[in-house]
Amino acid sequence: MTALPTYSLFIHPNDLRDLRADIWSDELIAARLKKGEKIFPVEICYRGSHIRKLPKKSYLIQFKSSRKKSPVPEFHLNAEYNDPSLIRNRLSFHFFKRIGALAPEASHIFLKVNGEPAGLYLQIESVDEFFLKKRGLPPGNIYYAINDNANFSLISPIMNEVKSRLEKGYELKCGKEEDFGYLRKLIYVINSTPQSDFPNEIVKHIAIEPYLRWLIGVVCTQNFDGFIQNYALYRNSETGIFEILPWDYDATWGRDINGELMSADYIPITGYNTLTARILDVYDFRKRYREMITEILETAFTKNELEPVLLEWFDTLRPYLKMDPFKKKNELDAFEAEFELILRYIEDRNRYLVKNIASLK
Known part of the structure; x- marks a missing residue:
């Protein structure tokens, strides 16, 4: 058995009370993080959207820097509360990397807060400047797709009307406000280029092979939201070409966003969103x-x-689940059942996709 690292967060009781009082606040509060024998000054806040309502909170952790307005390393601690296995997110990123797609690193840790057990968490690498540097990639802009408006379309699926801004649904992680212009141009090209010109034009803006690998990753894992959010866009500053990366993949491998079972034939082999449809039409x-x-x-x-x-x-x-204060006895039994459930999903989903390959002619 591999031992998990233990992280310890130390937060002033007043700050901890404020954090718990307003779960929707993105204001960072000071804390200290102990990893092994080293202690780091950090700033933290809760992360996510609907998951903030859950009993077990997820965290954004940023290391403090003495240089003002300088990028700082950060990572995410995800509670994986709706996933009985606590493994789906990590398995998804493992799979994406296995098929040659860019994806964040992820590993499990055990967390303590002010000396008390807080449970099992998944540490996920942030997609930012440090992500690019670690992989020897040129610097560039990074955009997070944060809601369903990030569907590569002119039409908002939320309002069912023309978007007021083409960059609606995105948050700029790396870059300046004017860098949204690159994203606006991409979406305009996707939606306005005649089909006869599309094959030659789109390769000037999207790396097709990496996009297809990402698409296969979403299709296999069945992240229902993954086509119109739960991804990041990286614009290579040297080539001006965009690549796409996965993000937030706990609702996968046979379970949906609420942890309910999802049938293995739910998402078609062609996936969906405007860009995917146009690419697969070529x-x-x-x-x-x-x-x-x-x-x-x-x-x-x-x-x-x-x-x-x-x-x-x-x-x-398995040994750490009993130390997780958010895991009850019946949930430990559910954890054990997930092993076979995920394997059965892989077999059923594979069988479904193989049967539908012919539709790609």
Whole structure:
């Protein structure tokens, strides 16, 4: 069994009371983080949207810097409260990397707050300047897709009307306000380019092969929201071309955003959103997608490939569940059942996708 690292957060009682009093506040409060024998000054706040209402909170952790307005390293501690396995997010990012797509690093830790156990958490790398630097990628703009308006369309699925701003649904993580101009141009090109010109024009703005790998990742894991939010866009400053990355993938592998079961045939092999539809409408792109997903369904997205990973993680987490104050006895039993549920989902989803490959002709 692999031992998990223990992180300890120390927060002044008054600050902790304020944090708990307003769960929707994004104001950072001072804290100290102990990792091993080292203690770091940090600032923290709750993170997420609907998950803030849940009993077990998720955190954004930022390291403090002596330089004002300088980017600082940060990471996320996700409670994974609606996922009985606490593994789906991590498994998703593992799978994306396995198929050659960019994705954040993720690993489990055990958290204490002011000396009291707070439970199992998933530490997730932030997609930011440090993410790019770590991978030797050129600096660039990063946009977070934060709601359903990030559907690559001119029409808001929320209001069912033309968007007042093309960048609606996005938050700028790296860059200046004027850098939204690049995103506006991308969305304009997606929606205004005639189909006859689209294949030659879109490759000037989107890295097609990485996009198809991302699409396969979303289609296989069935992140229902993943097509119109729960992703990040990275614009390479040297090429001006965008790449797409996954984010928030706990509602996957057979469960939805509320932790309810999702059938293995819920999302079609073609996925959805305006950009995906336009790309797959091009024969050469669709042919390449067919080739790629055929290979991945034979190799990476199989029970044989993923079962050893799941087995290792379940064995690692099991002893820590009893120390998690948010896990009751019946939830420990549910944890054990998730192993077979995820494996069964992989087999059922693989079977469904294989049957539908012919539709990509």
